[in-house]
Amino acid sequence: xxxxxxxxxxxxxxxxxxxxxxxxxxxxxxxxxxxxxxxxxxxxxxxxxxxxxxxxxxxxxxxxxxxxxxxxxxxxxxxxxxxxxxxxxxxxxxxxxxxxxxxxxxxxxxxxxxxxxxxxxxxxxxxxxxxxxxxxxxxxxxxxxxxxxxxxxxxxxxxxxxxxxxxxxxxxxxxxxxxxxxxxxxxxxxxxxxxxxxxxxxxxxxxxxxxxxxxxxxxxxxxxxx
DNA sequence: GCGACAG
DNA sequence: ATCTTGTCGC
Numbered sequence: 106x107x108x109x110x111x112x113x114x115x116x117x118x119x120x121x122x123x124x125x126x127x128x129x130x131x132x133x134x135x136x137x138x139x140x141x142x143x144x145x146x147x148x149x150x151x152x153x154x155x156x157x158x159x160x161x162x163x164x165x166x167x168x169x170x171x172x173x174x175x176x177x178x179x180x181x182x183x184x185x186x187x188x189x190x191x192x193x194x195x196x197x198x199x200x201x202x203x204x205x206x207x208x209x210x211x212x213x214x215x216x217x218x219x220x221x222x223x224x225x226x227x228x229x230x231x232x233x234x235x236x237x238x239x240x241x242x243x244x245x246x247x248x249x250x251x252x253x254x255x256x257x258x259x260x261x262x263x264x265x266x267x268x269x270x271x272x273x274x275x276x277x278x279x280x281x282x283x284x285x286x287x288x289x290x291x292x293x294x295x296x297x298x299x300x301x302x303x304x305x306x307x308x309x310x311x312x313x314x315x316x317x318x319x320x321x322x323x324x325x326x327x328x329x330x331x
Numbered sequence: 332g333c334g335a336c337a338g
Numbered sequence: 339a340t341c342t343t344g345t346c347g348c
Binding site: 186187215217220227243244 | 337
Binding site: 148149150151152156185194 | 339340341
């Protein structure tokens with residue numbers, strides 16, 4: 106697939122400017138109905154080792170088809186700063202995607218979409234960079250607050266609101282006993298459509314299966330480095 | 332000034 | 339993300 110070079114900011118100020126510019130290109134509209142092949146992205150890292158990213162090419166009707174991997178040496182990593190995660194992890198994800206035998210129709214990313222201080226979480230950043238529909242599924246909250254209490258039952262969801270009460274996504278209960286997930290549109294998908302998409306994904310445990318596989322594979326691939 | 336803070 | 343043991347429960 107076509108992958109444009111990813112600019113590495115020389116400073117946080119530069120990253121901020123890039124972020125603001127790209128946020129203006131995010132499209133929060135569209136349906137993922139009919140999408141069949143996606144790429145699920147997750148990464149693993151330990152100090153002293155490279156950041157290891159995994160892209161699982163996943164057919165929604167057949168299951169996992171291929172695992173692409175990408176690694177970036179620790180010395181080359183942008184520092185982790187809340188709100189700037191994409192500048193650290195995106196380069197590794199792009200390498201993992203480049204290793205896939207075919208381009209996915211959409212991306213499922215471990216992290217926020219537009220539920221972000223400047224509307225450009227890693228899912229949105231990757232979506233805009235590659236001009237692909239994308240959805241963010243984060244395991245914890247970065248920005249915003251739930252509109253109300255989240256029911257315990259599996260499948261329940263409440264909107265995630267910005268400080269100005271703008272809906273940015275959903276707090277979603279994928280499993281009855283599990284802590285919620287934070288689902289938000291990345292790019293080229295609407296608010297409700299992003300939730301509908303995640304709800305339709307096969308989910309055996311807390312994380313949707315494609316992301317769980319990416320998570321497991323990233324962990325074992327990193328461990329295999331030594 | 333204080334608290335919050337994806338991975 | 340990772341550092342970390344046992345422990346509760348299906």
